Amino acid sequence: MTKIRSNPQSLYIHIPFCKTFCKYCDFCKYFYDEKISNLYINQLLIDLDKYKNYKFKTIYIGGGTPTSLNLYNLNRLLKVLTKLRKNGCEFTIESTISDIDEVKLSLLKKYRVNRISLGVQSFDNHNLTIMGIRHKEEDIYNKIKLVKKYFKNINLDLMYGMPFSKEKILKSDLNKLVKLNPTHISIYSLIIEENTKFYLMNLKTINDDELRKQYDYIVKFLNKNGYKHYEISNFSKCNKYSRHNLTYWKNNEYIGLGLGASSYVDKQRFKMTPNMIKYLKGERIFEVENLYNKDIFEYYVMLGLRTKYGIDLNYIKKNYGINLIKNNSFKELLKNNIIIKKGHKITVSPDYFYVQDEVVIKLLNN
Numbered sequence: 149m150t151k152i153r154s155n156p157q158s159l160y161i162h163i164p165f166c167k168t169f170c171k172y173c174d175f176c177k178y179f180y181d182e183k184i185s186n187l188y189i190n191q192l193l194i195d196l197d198k199y200k201n202y203k204f205k206t207i208y209i210g211g212g213t214p215t216s217l218n219l220y221n222l223n224r225l226l227k228v229l230t231k232l233r234k235n236g237c238e239f240t241i242e243s244t245i246s247d248i249d250e251v252k253l254s255l256l257k258k259y260r261v262n263r264i265s266l267g268v269q270s271f272d273n274h275n276l277t278i279m280g281i282r283h284k285e286e287d288i289y290n291k292i293k294l295v296k297k298y299f300k301n302i303n304l305d306l307m308y309g310m311p312f313s314k315e316k317i318l319k320s321d322l323n324k325l326v327k328l329n330p331t332h333i334s335i336y337s338l339i340i341e342e343n344t345k346f347y348l349m350n351l352k353t354i355n356d357d358e359l360r361k362q363y364d365y366i367v368k369f370l371n372k373n374g375y376k377h378y379e380i381s382n383f384s385k386c387n388k389y390s391r392h393n394l395t396y397w398k399n400n401e402y403i404g405l406g407l408g409a410s411s412y413v414d415k416q417r418f419k420m421t422p423n424m425i426k427y428l429k430g431e432r433i434f435e436v437e438n439l440y441n442k443d444i445f446e447y448y449v450m451l452g453l454r455t456k457y458g459i460d461l462n463y464i465k466k467n468y469g470i471n472l473i474k475n476n477s478f479k480e481l482l483k484n485n486i487i488i489k490k491g492h493k494i495t496v497s498p499d500y501f502y503v504q505d506e507v508v509i510k511l512l513n514n
């Protein structure tokens with residue numbers, strides 16, 4: 149990447165190692181290997197050195213499973229990252245339930261990581277086994293009890309739409325989840341992607357009506373339990389929104405380092421190589437997308453309408469010279485209460501959040 153002219157406020161670090169693979173997962177990941185992870189962190193540290201004079205408002209270490217790293221590698225990564233924190237920085241790390249322990253938690257605390265995101269997915273042992281997840285229901289309670297000694301800001305991921313599960317299990321999962329009282333909840337519907345074990349097993353997703361029913365139930369349930377639905381799949385309590393993910397949804401700039409990571413800076417989107425051998429040899433850029441004003445406008449609309457903050461008509465007019473209000477599809481969506489206008493802010497009506505992508509297509513294809 150050439151020298152950056154703008155001033156991105158968010159940093160994403162990708163750690164592509166996992167100790168076992170979940171059967172639904174198509175992320176960029178490799179089986180954990182100590183030698184390769186040493187070499188990988190060496191490369192990451194070379195990249196991070198280029199940003200040694202930056203300060204970020206949010207730092208997010210995702211994966212893969214960042215906590216699959218051994219203490220030596222975790223320590224040398226965190227030691228560098230903690231110096232890149234701006235005051236009040238939201239500093240997040242992802243983990244599985246199985247890969248977190250008290251020693252790693254105290255290391256995270258030492259380097260002032262202040263948010264943790266844990267993949268619970270389900271409390272049902274049968275579901276967990278089918279998905280190829282190592283933890284069991286009892287482990288979730290034990291680990292979260294431990295995590296709470298070190299973290300106040302905790303996200304838990306939950307999965308729905310599993311064809312091998314039952315409605316009553318989803319309801320019980322949700323009850324158990326809110327009892328743990330996390331500050332943030334992310335929900336994901338099971339999608340059978342190619343290159344996953346579920347795809348090879350010929351597993352089929354549940355039908356759209358059933359999926360929609362489950363989504364509506366989750367939204368209602370979490371709202372009733374004090375969680376604000378601020379993005380299609382995300383809920384939070386006590387204003388503990390994911391500030392890092394809001395960077396993406398507000399179409400603000402960010403740097404992404406590590407295998408397959410993306411950056412958005414200076415009107416360009418970059419993707420790093422997803423090939424480990426090339427990455428370890430020092431190759432980086434895999435794809436570059438040059439963005440014109442029209443593309444940036446479309447990203448702004450597409451991402452902004454995912455959230456309860458929506459998009460700003462004045463901002464659009466000022467930055468992209470587009471008067472959205474004159475657009476015929478805009479008028480039609482507004483008339484049918486599919487989008488809501490409050491002053492110059494536009495949001496998707498909560499009833500249509502689930503089909504937000506269709507609303508965006510309609511709005512942009514005037």
Ligand code: SF4
Nearest residue numbers: 166169170173211212
């Ligand atoms: S732990 Fe996360 S990244 Fe690793 S295989 Fe499971 S879902 Fe994928």
